Amino acid sequence: MTDRAHRPRRRSPWAHREGPMLMDDRQIAARILEHIEGGTTDTGGEIWREPVANYLSPDRFAAERAVLRRLAVPFCPSAALAEPGAYVARLAAGTPILVVRGQDGTVRAFRNACRHRGVELASGSGCTRAFTCRYHGWTYRLDGTLSLVPHEGGFPGLDKAAHGLVPVHAWEQAGLVFIKQDDDDAGGDIMNDLPAGLMAPGQAVFATAEREVEANWKIVAEGFLEGYHIRSTHRDTFYPYGFDNLNVVECFGRNSRVTFPFRRIAKLAQVPPAERRVDGLVTYVYHLFPNVMVAVLSQHTKVVVLEPLDPGRTRLVTYALANAGRDGDANREAAARDAAFVDQTGAAEDREVSQAIQRGLASGANRHFTYGLFESAIVHFHRTLDAALRGPRLS
Template identity: 25%
Template sequence: MSTSLSAIRNALSAARSQTYTSARSMPRDFYTSNEFLDLEKSSLFAMEWNCIGRVEEIPNPGDYMAFQLCDEPLLATRGNDAQIRVMSNVCRHRGTLLASGSGNSQHIVCPYHHWSYELDGKLARAPRMEEHTDFDMSSCRLPEFKSEIWLGFIFVSLNPHAKPLTPQLQQLEGLIGNYHMEEMQARFVGDEVWTTNWKCFVENFMEGYHLSPLHKATLHAVNPTRLCTHYPPSDVHFGYHAGFSPDLPRSTKGHPDLQDHEVDNCVMFSIPPGLVSGCAGDYSSFICVQPESVDRVRLKMGLLFYGDHWTQETIDHAVELFHRTNAEDRDVLVKMSKGLKSQSHQVGALSSSNFEGPLLDFYKYLDRKLSPVLGA
């Protein structure tokens, strides 16, 4: 085993026994090692459940969206039976990518030789293949991957043996069930690429320690650091509560099921490796995370709004705040990426459970998932 992986293995093993009052950050190799990133892709992203977006992105029969997961080109479609399926985006003829972006079509047509597929992946047409003696159109179809819909989020796993996701999220549903994210609508979705390690992004989203210092002009007035409280993680999720400032007038309470303490709170949660979300009564945020390299991460960002009373002006205001906050995060994570490459970098002590406790939860999750392949 390389020196880099040994250092990471030892750090994750140490986190296994750390408490919230003794937790420490990770060594630089944890974020900068290409070898470790390859292991994360093959043993984490390729094996676990990954969020790829929302059902509202493909609401109608014939809707599709293309994406890539761990170098695997995939295609999510809404069939005429209203079912969402996730299939290979690679033509069964000679391997051309079938679709890009998103759109609506009753058939998925390969741009190369016009082989076409039904929305459920079955081959519908293969021009001029009648003379082939060993080709059966009826048995030719696009491979389908395991997928689940949870509270309006679309999840997919490349692992054919992945355990069903929804039963594993019952503890989290107990926290956010009254918010009814499945009834919210995505009024904004965008894609960005940030120059940072994917774990730096997740860590930043999942700790409230920085909310007041970094976001003094944006989030401090909404969710100040002092109102953050940690909650116990499960094997498949972790997070914290970001309380809303009592000085801030709320525009709407959200779903009628919400209790007063829920209205005054935003549940920050992560379903690792690839989803982080801030769940609130009026509107919520979500970000799907996919690493491209040790210092590049692709993000699908969205805002979900409850109810149909929202004006375009109020939606635009929420999106603008989201962009400003993200810009502040992006700038500091770029600086962190540069600092992590320094030979002088050293691990540091983490703040209390309410402020940086989710980072230790994240490290323990990664230890559980990766220690078998790291030999820890």
């Protein structure tokens, strides 16, 4: 086992998979066991060269943020809005957005600005019965309607119905809240390919965090999407438990899933195929295009939103949710330990590498980055982003 774990990975007869359906536990287990036996990994069919200018250009950055506003994108887990009045307010593609669960249970999104003088109505997260502007006290119900204007006589003829919060299209799907800022219909139905079990039923958020990383948002995203770096970057953290450059890569629609197996999955070779389960034996990393990662780990699930701030700076908005065990109960203490290990070790290493890449851009050493056959999920990401930048619809 040790020799195989250190064996250089060869190209595999398994190409990365594209299609509407993701593999189930038994298929994933069979593919990983074959990779372990053969010293192989999933490979793509092309080399991709991405111009370094695309990580530095303000014009390119502005066009990418326009894509994030045009497409349907995840905003937060549904579990972050667990009760009526629960809200999350943050930037989304540079736009202040307020998302709230109404008294009727429906999730709604609004542009986060008072209709009087434009002050942001809320920040962060919390729970409220109404939103009151701290400047002059204009007050809005959870459905966005304007309910109170102090000294209303000073605004003769004010049409309250026309001065509610400006809505943004929002809905829930697969345990996530999606928003779509632009009014056109491009991308309105492209989330139909999401797996139904992406987020487990009954999950609760046990931690949230925000941090800024001095790196382009695409560089941060790329760190989630390949296992070619595991041994060299995570030698003392992830690598003792996993494999270097052994992954299953699946693309579904504009999205992808990369499976990172733990070494202990080798014991499934002794289990009849029909009885194989991969719970606790793999980490699934879903890339929900363009800028959201969902990592399903042993004890917890992490939703990471990459909010681009400028060409060299990204805010990571992270939600940690406890996974339910086979008995259906979630162990929050185990989930918190799991999350702390990941964030303080391997994830911290990935953030530092992202920042080192960004600093290296200034060297002028590279005119493009080369993504190889082991980095096919990154190739899929860039190909899809290029298509989105070219027109209103993905092709």
